[in-house]
Amino acid sequence: MRLRLLVLWLAVGLPLAWGIYETLLNAMKLFS
Amino acid sequence: MKTSFLDRESTVASVGFNRFLVPPAALAVHLSIGQAYAFSTFNLPLTKLIGITHQDPADWHATDVGWTFSIAIAILGLSAAVFGRWVERVGPRKSMFVAALCFGGGFIVAAIGVRLHQLWLLYLGYGVLGGCGLGIGYISPVSTLIKWFPDRPGMATGMAIMGFGGGALIAAPLSLALMEHFRTTTSNGVVEAFVTMGVIYFTYMMIGVINIRVPAAGWRPAGWTPSAVSRSMVTKADVLVSQAWRTPQFWLLWGVLCMNVSAGIGVLGQASPMIQEIFPGQVTASAAAGFVGLLSLFNMGGRFFWATTSDYLGRRNTYFVFFILGIVLYCTVPSIGHLGSIPLFVAAFAVIISMYGGGFATIPAYLRDVFGTLNVGAIHGRLLTAWAVAGVLGPQLFTYLRRFQIGHGIAKAQAYSLTMYLMCALLLIGLLCDAAMRPVAERFHVRDSGKP
Numbered sequence: 001m002r003l004r005l006l007v008l009w010l011a012v013g014l015p016l017a018w019g020i021y022e023t024l025l026n027a028m029k030l031f032s
Numbered sequence: 033m034k035t036s037f038l039d040r041e042s043t044v045a046s047v048g049f050n051r052f053l054v055p056p057a058a059l060a061v062h063l064s065i066g067q068a069y070a071f072s073t074f075n076l077p078l079t080k081l082i083g084i085t086h087q088d089p090a091d092w093h094a095t096d097v098g099w100t101f102s103i104a105i106a107i108l109g110l111s112a113a114v115f116g117r118w119v120e121r122v123g124p125r126k127s128m129f130v131a132a133l134c135f136g137g138g139f140i141v142a143a144i145g146v147r148l149h150q151l152w153l154l155y156l157g158y159g160v161l162g163g164c165g166l167g168i169g170y171i172s173p174v175s176t177l178i179k180w181f182p183d184r185p186g187m188a189t190g191m192a193i194m195g196f197g198g199g200a201l202i203a204a205p206l207s208l209a210l211m212e213h214f215r216t217t218t219s220n221g222v223v224e225a226f227v228t229m230g231v232i233y234f235t236y237m238m239i240g241v242i243n244i245r246v247p248a249a250g251w252r253p254a255g256w257t258p259s260a261v262s263r264s265m266v267t268k269a270d271v272l273v274s275q276a277w278r279t280p281q282f283w284l285l286w287g288v289l290c291m292n293v294s295a296g297i298g299v300l301g302q303a304s305p306m307i308q309e310i311f312p313g314q315v316t317a318s319a320a321a322g323f324v325g326l327l328s329l330f331n332m333g334g335r336f337f338w339a340t341t342s343d344y345l346g347r348r349n350t351y352f353v354f355f356i357l358g359i360v361l362y363c364t365v366p367s368i369g370h371l372g373s374i375p376l377f378v379a380a381f382a383v384i385i386s387m388y389g390g391g392f393a394t395i396p397a398y399l400r401d402v403f404g405t406l407n408v409g410a411i412h413g414r415l416l417t418a419w420a421v422a423g424v425l426g427p428q429l430f431t432y433l434r435r436f437q438i439g440h441g442i443a444k445a446q447a448y449s450l451t452m453y454l455m456c457a458l459l460l461i462g463l464l465c466d467a468a469m470r471p472v473a474e475r476f477h478v479r480d481s482g483k484p
Binding site for chain 1: 048049050052053056057059060063195198200201202203204205239243315316318319320321322323325326328329374375378
């Protein structure tokens, strides 16, 4: 059950983290 | 009768099931359908399908393409309202599966429309079919999450609805990367990107379909008992969807959601030109795109933060914060513009947009407090018509008032001041609706909803 929990949260967390990273990179232009 | 994998009976969780498996299942659906907020990345390429590098006279116009998103959002509200009762009846797994078919299939039909250069097929595919996927997908995990987390309903629904905000953060770079990958001298890659995204999103939504579970009847979190202390705005009774929309509370909450969304959505649509015009020469188009990205982050974060906070503050008080703080911030934005402070301006709008997102994420828990859990998904579906109305009202009011002022000789940088005060007026109406909220009269309650 713990492994399933980890895999599921990674499945949604990793794409979201990538999206946040890309957005933050873009947002940095506002203050550069 | 034999039950299929998709039936509600097949989704009842066994003893010992960890309820924290349910939020990522819901997130898989919401992160997918949240792509809708990033559809604008296709707008320009869709107007150059024939010319490829330039707009050919035979190419579609930007206004025609722009209707695709509007149709999708209108159908979202409509399908959530129409299919809400069906979603409650068949359960989350079947409704998520249908949402995945509609949303993924919508991309495929839209790709055929783009390949054949038939605009009506694009509208039918992404707008109508995809819009049904958006509406059904949006409401399908909500009541399940509320039942799994009776102790923290705001946090649970906030987590899922945060996904709808976060979906755009993934879809925007993904769409650009796919179009770049499939670009050739004779194609700008839209068809291939649509097909790929249809397959990716269908597959990703299936993660939710496979892993979603409903709690067994009478299930409660270990060690948790419903509060014995009666809270005036939290009912222990249930109201059927057929009765709910006859109550003044439904329409007051409709007003609360509509005003909160109207005040935020107008700004979101015009964020890029607004910051460039208020700070001419200081903010470039590229920096303005960064501002839009930052607002998307706060839109997403606000959904989780405010919905979770509402579990402690109470729903009515949370909306009081949205409306009062929103009015204060909108009133001070013109002064911040005059001061020329970009960081203060960005900070003010970051908070405003976080409350816009928070309004979406807190409403399911507010509905549960007022109408009970029995039909909360279907009632939520009907309430989402407020979103469809706000989607037209907010941007139209915002752009009309701005154009009206510029037409009367007001400088572009100053033309936003009156618009901000109009947003204050919308928030004031929302505040009055929230203040008028009272518990639902007993005559609307279900006599026996099977509760202990």
